[in-house]
Amino acid sequence: MSIEKEVIAICNMPKCKREFKNFIYDEEKSKLNDETLYKCQNCGALRPYDNLEIMKDIALALIKRGNRVFLVKRKFQPFENYWAFPGGGKEPNEHLKETAIRETKEETNLDIEIIKKLGNFIGKGDNGKKANLNIFFCKTDSIRYNVNKTECLGGKWYDINYALKNLQIIPQLKKYLTK
Ligand SMILES: [Zn+2]
Numbered sequence: 238m239s240i241e242k243e244v245i246a247i248c249n250m251p252k253c254k255r256e257f258k259n260f261i262y263d264e265e266k267s268k269l270n271d272e273t274l275y276k277c278q279n280c281g282a283l284r285p286y287d288n289l290e291i292m293k294d295i296a297l298a299l300i301k302r303g304n305r306v307f308l309v310k311r312k313f314q315p316f317e318n319y320w321a322f323p324g325g326g327k328e329p330n331e332h333l334k335e336t337a338i339r340e341t342k343e344e345t346n347l348d349i350e351i352i353k354k355l356g357n358f359i360g361k362g363d364n365g366k367k368a369n370l371n372i373f374f375c376k377t378d379s380i381r382y383n384v385n386k387t388e389c390l391g392g393k394w395y396d397i398n399y400a401l402k403n404l405q406i407i408p409q410l411k412k413y414l415t416k
Pocket residue numbers: 248249250252253258277278279280281282
């Protein structure tokens with residue numbers, strides 16, 4: 238089994254009120270108990286990995302060239318037909334930055350470089366379950382793109398002001414366009 242060092246999962250302890258908290262793999266306790274254990278960073282509770290309700294991590298790439306941004310039109314729920322940043326779900330043992338790069342390549346064929354993480358928020362993932370969405374500010378030297386129609390309805394470069402005025406963009410992403 239692949240071990241993630243950190244996961245975000247529900248903590249059942251009264252102090253944590255069944256909310257998503259940061260859990261870290263506890264190597265020492267895991268060896269002692271011969272079981273894969275994670276420790277809640279808020280209350281200290283130990284939980285077996287198999288019992289954790291883990292929140293899916295998603296990486297999104299905000300790709301800018303001057304006053305333009307690359308947007309993709311979503312093909313699937315949630316937010317079907319809305320415009321968004323390229324991206325998708327993290328694979329085990331992949332760094333979130335790698336997820337952003339891989340998913341952008343898969344969806345648009347653009348090669349990107351990560352500049353920095355802009356932030357994260359809790360939203361819905363493709364399965365409708367809660368997901369942790371991480372936004373990365375990126376740049377690219379590629380001009381040519383090729384949108385993968387099995388993953389997106391469309392995609393192209395847009396003037397940021399035009400996009401904000403005229404496109405139906407996922408509301409939680411709008412504020413990042415002006416950063
Ligand atoms: Zn807790």
